[in-house]
Amino acid sequence: MTPALLRRPAAARAPSGVLSFLSSLLTWAVLGAAALLVAVPLLFMFGASLMPPAEIMKMPYDWVPREPKWANFLQALAGNDGTWMFLRNIWNSLVVSLTIAATTVVLSALVGYGLAKFEFRGRNLVFMGIMATMMIPFETVMIPLYMIIVKLGMQDSYLGLIAPFLMNAFGVFLMRQYLLTFPREILDAARIDGCSEPRIFVSVVFKNSGPAAATLAILAFRQQWDNLLWPLLVVQREEMKTIPAYIVKFAAEKSADEGAMMAVAVIASIPVFALFLTLSRYFLGGSMVYSAGKE
């Protein structure tokens, strides 16, 4: 990049210095405007979460709350009916998302390791079969999946919320690709030392799959934190709902206070935003890896 930029003035005619300054200015302006436009709804969410309804719906709208109304958060947690069900639903979301993140990483590593480092007949068939399931979007199999859960009597339970997402094909793909480059000599050395295969997996392979495991865990956590369709299907009892399902219920109530609605939105976003700000490289990198899996 730098050499080209150094060379540019030499090749350029006189007015292009001004032109390139102007085009650079324009680029910054467009990027700045785009970033601001994207940020507006987020700023609105944070601001409105501290406002009384009259202030949120004021024309023209003031972006900064006149006097922060922290009671919105209390009402968001207590709910319109005062049962504090949101607390329970936040807990459910945490249990489900964290469990799925953990099982996805462990099971994908297990299967990915088997596919990457062992020779057996039918291995390619197994691999292609698992990859083919990536072509089956969840939306097209949700009804049969729901019937399975009903048959197993797992509605309104953590098991029912978790079971279809214990692992996924993309995770297997990611772990297999990652472990393909794992040095075989280390595995053989462990075998010669008398290490059992399960132990090799736990203390040699799994311990060393940190970056891929982190990418996968964050991806799985986010997907489940966002999952609305599946909880809507398998959960009827309020106590077993997750955050997205609670949001639907809360928003559908006509009496819902707009400020409290935005407080619900803020609370629901805290964990993912905290992850995003601390581990942004796994988010930006994660979407790249994810798209690579689809290539």
Place this chain on the structure above:
Amino acid sequence: MGRRRGTSSLEGRQARWGWVFVAPGIVFFSLFSLYPILNAFWTSFFNKKLLSLKPPRFIGLDNYLRVLSSEDFWNSVTATLVFAAGAFVPLFLLSLGLAVLVVSRRRFQRAFQMALYSPAVLSSAVAALIWLLIFDPRGLANQFANLLLSSPGIDRKWLADANMARLSTILVYVWKYVGYFTILFVTGIGKIPQSVNEAAVIDGAGPLQRFFRITLPLLKPTTVLVSVMILIQCLKTFSTQYLFTQRGAPLGPINVVTLNIYNTALRDQNLGRASVMSVLLFLLMLFLSWAQLRASRDEGEAEG
């Protein structure tokens, strides 16, 4: 243990352990992917009701005929296609344009990427909730539109009018995912060898020329991939439409296929017809993936 038995070779033992490690995958994907899709095909030929004690009756293609001749289904197809087309064009153009601009800057690249990406971090339910208030008659959307068009006091009925409801769901989607696809394009552009661009600069090619003659042709694999990803994502949209209708938006114009499957199965309890729609959606997405695979394979053959 194998060694003590003596008969099993090293290869044999390794093969057995291989099967042990992949076994959970075989069980899981058979049960939760393979069986359900086969079941969806199977159920689509039966008169099957949710919570019904009567055994389902085989009715051949009856469900297909019913679905394909129902106005409700074609309305959903229209709603989905309008949404997909309406979201695809701005998503594609904006994310490509922004990616080109972002990589042209040396400073603050990461900050811009993060800022643009941030809505993609939110849950779709949260995104829909925020926009529900923005689209309120007294909300920001009206104020903003009236400011731009200097038309004070007009309510554009963002959630009440049929076409506006469509536009609103598209807006939410474009806002939420533009940064996500921008990142994919940024990665794709990063894969283009820098030397090609530098050579063009030396040869006196302007920025526009460089974009259309160099970046765009070399970016084709990414372009194909992102296009298909956007389309498939759009076909699966559910949360925004569901939340908006729960809050009183008209169902008809935004009754996308996934929402229709959900309602047909749970509200109408008609699993047969829900399965028909699932199968049709599946085939459409399969076709799109296949088209992408073919396009990228042609690309590879042309190059190599």
